[in-house]
Amino acid sequence: SDQAIGTAHGKIILIGEHSVVxxxxxxALPFPAANVEVRIKAIEGESKxxxxxxxxxxxxxxxxLYNLRRTxxxxxxxxxxxTSGMLITxxxxxxxxxxxxxxxxxxxALIHALYNFFECSLDNExxxxxxxxxxxxxxxxxxxxxxxxxxxxxxxxxxKSKSPETFDLQVTxxxxxxxxxxxxxxxxxxxDVAKLLRKSKRKTKLLISSLGSLTAQAxxxxxxxxxxxxxxILSKAHRHLSDLSVSNEKLDxxxxxxxxxxxxxxxxxxxxxxxxMIALAKTFDQAKHIANELMKNGAVETWIHxxxxxxxx
Ligand code: PMV
Numbered sequence: 317s318d319q320a321i322g323t324a325h326g327k328i329i330l331i332g333e334h335s336v337v338x339x340x341x342x343x344a345l346p347f348p349a350a351n352v353e354v355r356i357k358a359i360e361g362e363s364k365x366x367x368x369x370x371x372x373x374x375x376x377x378x379x380x381l382y383n384l385r386r387t388x389x390x391x392x393x394x395x396x397x398x399t400s401g402m403l404i405t406x407x408x409x410x411x412x413x414x415x416x417x418x419x420x421x422x423x424x425a426l427i428h429a430l431y432n433f434f435e436c437s438l439d440n441e442x443x444x445x446x447x448x449x450x451x452x453x454x455x456x457x458x459x460x461x462x463x464x465x466x467x468x469x470x471x472x473x474x475x476k477s478k479s480p481e482t483f484d485l486q487v488t489x490x491x492x493x494x495x496x497x498x499x500x501x502x503x504x505x506x507x508d509v510a511k512l513l514r515k516s517k518r519k520t521k522l523l524i525s526s527l528g529s530l531t532a533q534a535x536x537x538x539x540x541x542x543x544x545x546x547x548x549i550l551s552k553a554h555r556h557l558s559d560l561s562v563s564n565e566k567l568d569x570x571x572x573x574x575x576x577x578x579x580x581x582x583x584x585x586x587x588x589x590x591x592x593m594i595a596l597a598k599t600f601d602q603a604k605h606i607a608n609e610l611m612k613n614g615a616v617e618t619w620i621h622x623x624x625x626x627x628x629x
Contacts, residue, residue: 317358317432317433317435318357318358319355319356319357319358319433320355320356320429320430320432320433321353321354321355321356321428321429321432322353322354322424322425322426322427322428322429322430322431322432323351323352323353323354323425323428324351324352324420324421324422324424324425324428324466324467325346325347325348325349325350325351325352325410325421325466326346326347326348326349326350326351326352326410326416326417326418326421326466327344327345327346327347327416327417327420327421327461327462327465327466328344328345328347328416328491328493328585328592328594328621329342329343329344329415329585329586330343330344330345330471330491330534330550330585330594331343331527331530331531331534331549331550331553331583332344332474332527332528332531333415333557333584333585333586333587333588334505334506334509334524334527334557334560334562334587334588335524335525335527335528335531336459336461336474336475336476337476337506337509338524339475339476339477340475340524340525340527340528340531341473341474341475341528341531341532341535342461342473342474342475342531343471343472343473343474343531343534343535343538344461344464344465344471344472344474345465345471345485345491345621346465346466346468346469346470346471347416347417347493347619347621348621349493349619349620349621350409350410350411350416350493350619351408351409351410351421352406352407352408352409352410352418352421352422352424352425353406353407353408353425354404354405354406354407354422354425354426354428354429355404355405355407355429356402356403356404356405356429356430356432356433357402357403357405358401358402358403358433359401359402359403360401361400361401362374362375362400363375363388363399363400363401363402363403363404364402364403364404365377365381365384365385365404365405365406366403366404366405366406367381367405367406367408368406368408369381374388374399374402374404382453383419383423383449383450383451383453383454384406384422384423384426384450386449386450386453387423387426387427387446387449387450388404388426388430390446390449391427391430391431391446392430395430395434395436397434402433404426404429406422406425406426408421408422410422411495411617413499413500413591414495414499414500414586414590414591414592415500415502415585415586415587415591415592416493416586416592417462417465417466419450419451419454419455419462420447420450420451420458420462420463420465420466420467421462421466423446423447423450423451423463423466424443424447424463424466424467426450427443427446427447428443440467443467444460444463444464444467447463447466447467448460448463451463459476461474461480464480468482470482470483470484470485471483471484471485473535483535483538485538485623485624486538486541486623486624487538487541487542487543487546487623487624488541488543488598488623488624489543489546489580489596489597489598489599489623490596490597490598490599490600490602490603490620490621490622490623491594491595491596491603491620491621491623492574492579492594492595492596492597492603492606492607492610492618492619492620492621493585493592493593493594493618493619493621494570494574494592494593494594494595494607494610494611494615494617494618494619495591495592495615495616495617495618496566496567496570496590496591496592496593496614496615496616497614497615497616497617498564498566498589498590498591499590499591500586500587500588500589500590500591500592501587501588501589501590502586502587504589505561505562505587505588505589506587508561508562509560509561509562512560512561520560523556523559523560524560526556527553527556527557530549530552530553530556531553533545533549534546534549534550534553537549543580543596543598543623544580544598546580546581546596547579547580547581547582547596548580548581549581550581550582550583550594550596551571551575551581551582551583553583554571554582554583554584557583557584557588562584562587562588562589563584563588563589564588564589564590566590566614567584567588567589567590567591567593569613569614570582570593570610570613570614570615571583571584571593571595573609573610573613574593574595574606574609574610575595577605577606577609578597578602578605578606579595579596579597579602579606580595580596580597580598581595581596582594582595582596595610600620600622603620604620607619607620
């Protein structure tokens with residue numbers, strides 16, 4: 317067709333980051349409050365790409381967009397269509413390198429847009445295959461969690477060696493996410509946990525397995541629609557993550573602020589040392605108040621996400 321659109325959303329790790337590397341479970345949620353749209357319009361001649369990083373011919377994209385270019389080329393080759401004749405516009409509201417799955421979400425939206433543009437039907441397996449190609453170029457060794465979450469609509473209970481299990485999250489309450497404005501430091505943080513494990517084996521092992529049991533408890537709290545219990549579990553997880561050395565001053569300050577302003581619980585989310593933090597609130601008004609206070613205390617952006625059974629969306 318002349319014009320096509322593809323969309324996708326971000327992800328938030330509710331609990332289980334870092335310990336998931338050591339085969340403990342993690343829970344991740346689709347985060348529609350931050351989303352991506354890719355539009356494709358038919359044009360004459362060479363394809364062009366428009367994004368916040370780069371506007372110009374597809375053939376000379378910078379390194380930061382190379383994964384997208386390769387994805388486009390691979391799909392066109394597989395569908396047996398020409399790579400020229402497209403104006404591709406990427407509009408993303410997901411900040412990059414914050415642990416929100418921005419790269420996987422952009423890939424997901426792009427793949428949908430291409431399949432719509434060429435009027436081909438796309439099954440989930442094929443979608444995951446192409447996101448995988450894009451993510452491998454962007455990140456080297458992706459766990460696949462971002463691909464699952466940004467392309468799916470359900471929360472996932474994830475254990476590395478097993479196939480991810482989706483479940484329903486229907487909790488009365490709201491999740492606030494706040495961006496520190498600092499890039500997350502995934503590689504360094506993961507390496508430092510590994511170092512800590514060598515240095516203080518017993519203590520670190522205990523922290524990791526406690527994070528695993530907190531994740532299991534979080535799933536029960538969700539199943540029982542007990543947001544107060546879920547909040548306490550998240551706050552405990554933050555203290556463990558901090559003991560694992562993956563928090564920083566700004567994350568600790570925002571977590572503290574959220575708790576002082578009435579959050580039911582708060583923690584860093586994702587790799588830590590930057591990136592984002594999350595907090596829980598019972599009502600939308602409380603969530604709005606907490607989000608405002610987080611902005612006053614150094615957050616550069618906040619999102620409010622309804623967790624399910626709420627009257628105010
Ligand atoms: O910040 P993100 O979304 O890249 O999450 C990192 C999660 C870790 O558990 C720290 C690392 C991993 O590979 O699972």
